[in-house]
Amino acid sequence: MVDTHTQVAGPDLALDHLPTPYLVVDHDVLSANITRLHRHLAGAGLAVRPHVKTHKVLEIAALQVAAGARGLTLATVGEAEVFADSGYADLFIAYPLWVDEGRAQRLRQLAGTARIAIGVDSVEAAERLTGLLDPRVELMVEVDSGHHRTGCRPGEAGAVAAAARAGGLSVRGVFSFPGHSYAPDAAAGVAAQEEEALRVAAESLRAVGVLPEVISGGSTPSAAEMGAGVLTEARPGVYVVNDAQQWELGRCAREDVALTAYGRVVSSRPGRVVLDTGSKVLGGDRAGYATGYGRLLDHPEARIVQLSEHHAVVDLPEGLHRPPLGALLRVVPNHVCVAVNLVDHLRVVQRGHPPRTWSVAARGAHT
Structure with a gap:
């Protein structure tokens, strides 16, 4: 870009x-960054759910939503609470949370005011959430598309979704974070790798009777390489101000x-x-x-x-x-x-x- x-x-x-x-933000450049990338992604047939951990600022999120963002991506329950308290009502915590009783209560309160989803990346974690998580909280199955941080293998996503569904929980879809796009000349190859991983993961969900409503991926380095076909949603963060x-x-x-x-x-x-x-x-x-x-x-x-x-x-x-x-x-x-x-x-x-x-x-x- x-x-x-x-x-x-x-x-x-x-x-x-x-x-x-x-720290100083140039509002004119900020606005131009938002407009440019949102238009690009919309033209590629992708919804935008920007990751607001980059800026943590309510006013910047408002500009992103005004430019067509479907909702917001967050890293923690605490971030979700801040943005939910300010009226943001569609939130995805893109992280395989450890949910204890205290965090379960906080998620329950969030679910009373916003549509909320969290990440999960194993059958064990999905089974543990049964009876602990408010059923209004949806799950997104994270798959590893090559970054090798969190996420199950793409072909195992269906088993994770089936375990969640068996426990009475709702699965919204699948997601990945292509963090290995943060390398010279890597963006195009990594975007293709992520697309293939998410294609396999989505098919794995369908094979167990779970229809993925959302297939989510992307990062700022790979955003320009993304396109519709497999993915339905992009989650760039740094693009808003760059670095x-x-x-x-x-x-x-x-x-x-x-x-x-x-x-x-x-x-x-x-x-x-x-x-x-x-x-x-x-x-x-x-x-x-x-x-x-x-x-x-x-x-x-x-x-x-x-x-x-x-x-x-x-x-x-x-x-x-x-x-x-x-x-x-x-x-x-x-x-x-x-x-x-x-x-x-x-x-x-x-x-x-x-x-x-x-x-x-x-x-x-x-x-």
Whole structure:
């Protein structure tokens, strides 16, 4: 998704008075990202159920729903509670939850206000949920499409669904997460691999008399490669703001990055500056393919080569004028989901509007 659009400006100086570091969302870029990917997926015949663990922000979810999102994907019951309390009524926790009595009660309360589904990936887990889970809570069977994290083998999905059905529980369909799409040049192959895995899984459900209403998959790197046929639903998350990983993989352009950390130069020497945007605001993730711990939005060739709790050491390309002490720079985190969960608020800038603040409403909702 690299065919863009707007000119990259510099840091918004209306925020210059704020103590750094802080995270800033460019509303115009955010809106363009939502519109572009939702239109693409709708044109491919897929419903969109964005994963809101990326941003955890009610206002961003509202923009996604206004752009046609069918519902929301979440990582935890806590996240689901936050969004259900704000009126979001179709929620899928895409995770094989461990449901104890306390969590069962929380899911029961959620089912009273929203359509709710959770993940399950084994016969043992499905049988355990019998008599524990409110029958209004639906199940989605997770299959492993090659990421090798959670999920049963595609051909075993029917047995999981049959065990759930035997216990009086409702099975909505099957899903996968193609996390191995986060690798250079992997997206197209991984999307095809996921499609085949979900085709086998759906047939496995049909073979035991369970009709899959939803066949769900996708990730931000693979979203552009998805199409209807087998899948009915896509669950991208990072696309809404993008990050250095997506930029590095070529799944977005610099102009598509909507969230940055504003930081100041606190130390300087030839060829290098140090910013106050350490791991406690950027997060510490660095994938094997990443060329640094983050990037500078306005200086694409610069790289963060060393990251401490409160320091980001930036190597500058030859010929670049060295920013002076106190200069305000925009840093693109490697993994935006982690960065957002480290702050209470996002600053929002938008052409023609004064800066405003959005709360990271589901921050810390990990249970």
